[in-house]
Amino acid sequence: MILVAVDAGGTRTRASVVNDALACVGTGRAGRGNPVGGGPDAAFDQILLAVEQAADVARVELRDVSRVTLAGAGGSVFDPAFLAQRLAAAGMTATVTLKGDLAALFCSGTPATSGYSLVAGTGATAVRVVDSVEVQVADGLGWLLGDTGSGFWIGRRVARAVAAALDGRESTTMVEPALRVLGIEVDLTLRRGRPVANHQLVDVVYAGSPLGLAALAPVAFLDECDAVSAGIVEEAAQGLARAVADVHSPDVTGPLVVGGGVMSGQPRLRRATLAALGQAGIELPVIEAVDGLLGASVLAVRDTGVVVDDAVFERLRSTTAEQLARPAAQL
Amino acid sequence: MILVAVDAGGTRTRASVVNDALACVGTGRAGRGNPVGGGPDAAFDQILLAVEQAADVARVELRDVSRVTLAGAGGSVFDPAFLAQRLAAAGMTATVTLKGDLAALFCSGTPATSGYSLVAGTGATAVRVVDSVEVQVADGLGWLLGDTGSGFWIGRRVARAVAAALDGRESTTMVEPALRVLGIEVDLTLRRGRPVANHQLVDVVYAGSPLGLAALAPVAFLDECDAVSAGIVEEAAQGLARAVADVHSPDVTGPLVVGGGVMSGQPRLRRATLAALGQAGIELPVIEAVDGLLGASVLAVRDTGVVVDDAVFERLRSTTAEQLARPAAQL
Numbered sequence: 001m002i003l004v005a006v007d008a009g010g011t012r013t014r015a016s017v018v019n020d021a022l023a024c025v026g027t028g029r030a031g032r033g034n035p036v037g038g039g040p041d042a043a044f045d046q047i048l049l050a051v052e053q054a055a056d057v058a059r060v061e062l063r064d065v066s067r068v069t070l071a072g073a074g075g076s077v078f079d080p081a082f083l084a085q086r087l088a089a090a091g092m093t094a095t096v097t098l099k100g101d102l103a104a105l106f107c108s109g110t111p112a113t114s115g116y117s118l119v120a121g122t123g124a125t126a127v128r129v130v131d132s133v134e135v136q137v138a139d140g141l142g143w144l145l146g147d148t149g150s151g152f153w154i155g156r157r158v159a160r161a162v163a164a165a166l167d168g169r170e171s172t173t174m175v176e177p178a179l180r181v182l183g184i185e186v187d188l189t190l191r192r193g194r195p196v197a198n199h200q201l202v203d204v205v206y207a208g209s210p211l212g213l214a215a216l217a218p219v220a221f222l223d224e225c226d227a228v229s230a231g232i233v234e235e236a237a238q239g240l241a242r243a244v245a246d247v248h249s250p251d252v253t254g255p256l257v258v259g260g261g262v263m264s265g266q267p268r269l270r271r272a273t274l275a276a277l278g279q280a281g282i283e284l285p286v287i288e289a290v291d292g293l294l295g296a297s298v299l300a301v302r303d304t305g306v307v308v309d310d311a312v313f314e315r316l317r318s319t320t321a322e323q324l325a326r327p328a329a330q331l
Numbered sequence: 332m333i334l335v336a337v338d339a340g341g342t343r344t345r346a347s348v349v350n351d352a353l354a355c356v357g358t359g360r361a362g363r364g365n366p367v368g369g370g371p372d373a374a375f376d377q378i379l380l381a382v383e384q385a386a387d388v389a390r391v392e393l394r395d396v397s398r399v400t401l402a403g404a405g406g407s408v409f410d411p412a413f414l415a416q417r418l419a420a421a422g423m424t425a426t427v428t429l430k431g432d433l434a435a436l437f438c439s440g441t442p443a444t445s446g447y448s449l450v451a452g453t454g455a456t457a458v459r460v461v462d463s464v465e466v467q468v469a470d471g472l473g474w475l476l477g478d479t480g481s482g483f484w485i486g487r488r489v490a491r492a493v494a495a496a497l498d499g500r501e502s503t504t505m506v507e508p509a510l511r512v513l514g515i516e517v518d519l520t521l522r523r524g525r526p527v528a529n530h531q532l533v534d535v536v537y538a539g540s541p542l543g544l545a546a547l548a549p550v551a552f553l554d555e556c557d558a559v560s561a562g563i564v565e566e567a568a569q570g571l572a573r574a575v576a577d578v579h580s581p582d583v584t585g586p587l588v589v590g591g592g593v594m595s596g597q598p599r600l601r602r603a604t605l606a607a608l609g610q611a612g613i614e615l616p617v618i619e620a621v622d623g624l625l626g627a628s629v630l631a632v633r634d635t636g637v638v639v640d641d642a643v644f645e646r647l648r649s650t651t652a653e654q655l656a657r658p659a660a661q662l
Contacts, residue, residue: 027505049365055416137524138500144536144544145494156475163476169469193458193468205475206367210541213475245499 001038001302002065003095003328004054005296007104008033008047012121014293015050016320017058017065022301024319026060027293027326034073043078044086051231057064059325065091065094069300071104071292073123073140086159099299102127104292109257111313116284118244120236121260121271122214124150126243128252132302138243143211148239149263149273151214157232158216159205165228166198172228178219214262219265220298237272243274264288273314294320332380332635333396333423335385336627338379338435339403345624346381347651348389348396353632355650357391357656358624359384366403374409378465388654396425400631402435402623404454404471408584424608430630433458433622438630442644447615448581449575451567451600452591453545455481457574459583463633465529469574474542474645479570480594480604482593488563489547490536497529503559509550545593552597568603575595575604576611585615595619625651 003018003098013110017026030049032038047070055062063246068087072078106129108265116125124147125140147153162178164170166188179186179197182204187196205213220229220236240263246258263270274286290294297316298308306312334349339358344364347359351438363369378401386393403409405488414427437460449457450502454479456471457491470477478484493509495501497519510517510528513535517651518527536544575587594601603631605617620626628647637643 138498141491141494141529141533142537145491145533145542160472161477163472167469167577169573193465198472202472202476206473210475242500246498288518 001067002058002060002295003300003304004051004065004068005293005300006047006051006068006070007101008032008043008070009101009287009290009291009298010034010036010073013046013050014291014324016293016323017045017054017060018296018300018316019058019060020299022306022315024297024316024323026054026056026058027323028055028057033080034072040078040082044083048086048090057326062090062092065092067300068092068094068304069094069099069296069303070096071099071101071296071299073101097300097303099296100127101292102137102140103129103132103134103183104295104299105256105259106296107132108259108289108292109287109295110255111298111308112255115255115257116244116247116253117257117259117289118240118263118273119258119260120150120240120273120319122151122211123147124153124240124243124260126240126247128247128249132299134248136164136247138246139239148243149236149269151217153239153258153263154220154236155213155216155230155316156210157235159213160199160221161228161232163198163215166201168196170228173223173226174229175217177222178216181216181219197311201228217262218265221268231289233269233272235304237269237276240269240273241276241282242286245278248282255287256284256285257289258291259291265291276330278324290321293324332398333389334628334631334635335381335396335399336624337364337401338432338623338627339374339401339412340432340622341365341367342406344377344381345622345655346378346385347624347628347654348385348391348611349631349647350389350391352646353637354646355628356652357385357387357389358496358651358654359386359388364614366409367404371413372410372576375414379417380422388657390408393421393423396423398634399423399425399427400430400627400634402432402627404432405490405635411583414617414651428631428634429459429655430627432623433468433629434460434463434465434470434622435626436590438463438626438628439623440592440618440620441586441637442629442641445583445587446586446588447575447578447592448588448620449545449571449594450589450591451481451571451594451604451605452541453477453482454483455571455574455591457571458607459578459580463630467578469577470570471596479574482548482591483542484570485563485567485593486544486547487541488566489550489560490532492559492563493547494529494532496526497526497532501559504554504557505560509547512547529588548593549596552599555599560610564600564603568600568607571600571604572607572611572613575608575615576613584627584647586618587615588618588620588648590620590622595621597611624655 028050030046035043127134359381361377366374458465
């Protein structure tokens, strides 16, 4: 029985082929696989690209795949009928199962079936997972309505602090590094009552997509002694801890699997979030996971009725890592 | 000598024709006259539309206008050469002078030449005015980089609080009125771990322009006893007061002219802002102004060398009000 697992993200999509021996025998990679924004057709094209690549590496035919497990934000933003039709058009007769991306992230970190996961990437979401299913979610409402503590949230705060500092209303060491990220020279010559650099900041920020501000998030972590950036990091951590606290239930004792670009890239954010959780009286064992690909494979195997114990988990983990390390998978 | 004054805003543009007797003899009105976003051509088209209307009412020919005084955000976001060329194409030989919209707002409220103005509409800006010119500006950096305390800023906070409340993470009386503004039914049936109304909130908010969230600002003022909305109003007032404090100079004793949609529409925001200013040790006489049209006329007259004393100011004020009250000007 050949299984295909897909982690369809807002930036990239990864697919994995799992064989009868419960080993990953091929992975593939493509672009944005989330239908929000670009629409389901463009997203499915990327998913199919990743699946075809993985099948190619694994030397299996798409028609021989018996199950596709697709993990993505919201779990079921794809219409199942649409998916069935598009897969059939690609010559696949596999059963499709949709999973939440945070359930997949959780299962990437642990063979346990209950606990929590917290992602802080461009967005931010926390969930409680019971029996491999997301049973409660906090935040994940996107850049305008939520995502407190996410890369966008932090980057937006950095941009606002830098704009205020350029106008002399705030004092922070983030000005130069932030302008460097955006390719703006530190020109403090006044024009219409405000430094040239601030006019350029306005031009650059409003010309781009709002979500592009997430690129400024790393700037908040450069100088621990800068009160303004330390305040932003602390508030982000408080927001992320609050999301975990809001899905916490005393009968689910963990673990907490954390992932996402800003959480993985900034150990300080992780430490501050766990400290804030501790202040709220919540102590959980923490595991870091890169993305939901391994977890999607774990969920796919579990859906066939196989118990994923430590040994099975370790086999899936090590073989997936091997496949991802192959040059062909890094397209 | 015939003068034309224009208040070119992000939502609407108004023009006024002032005759030799220093009386307003015609006004006109059109749409968005700010080149940011839609570009200079579309903005100029609206400006010309308003000017033509005003000239029509005043029964003057465009070629007989000797001076056009154009007040807009940033003062000079139009390229003067572009303006000269477009005006010439419309048969006008008038001298064009660009003014800041906050200097114009200031001069709409008082014949004084120095003081402060604070606008809280979709955006938020404070300036210090000396000799009718904006000499220092605080904020006005737009919805992503600043505008703390603006209609967008308040509306975004309302939306985030309502989204969190629908998920049971916050308690506020704003849920029902906010959903009503957006045309969303209060359906609390859970779907994928979250009320249907919250899914719809997400759909509606991300389908529209971010600035559309400013429509939710009035919701923050409905219930003074609601801690969450009271907190938003207080934080908005603190931000607006801080902007005034940051342009305050002890040698400029006022007055403070306030305007903009949310400031004019919500007396509570004005009271809270003045209270916050008082806490910062700043007491200023306050005057309310609707927009910058009268002020643009005042600036136009002043640029001809005429001193605008109380009598001239009152004549311009009353004749402008009369013209604006004519049905034709309310197109």
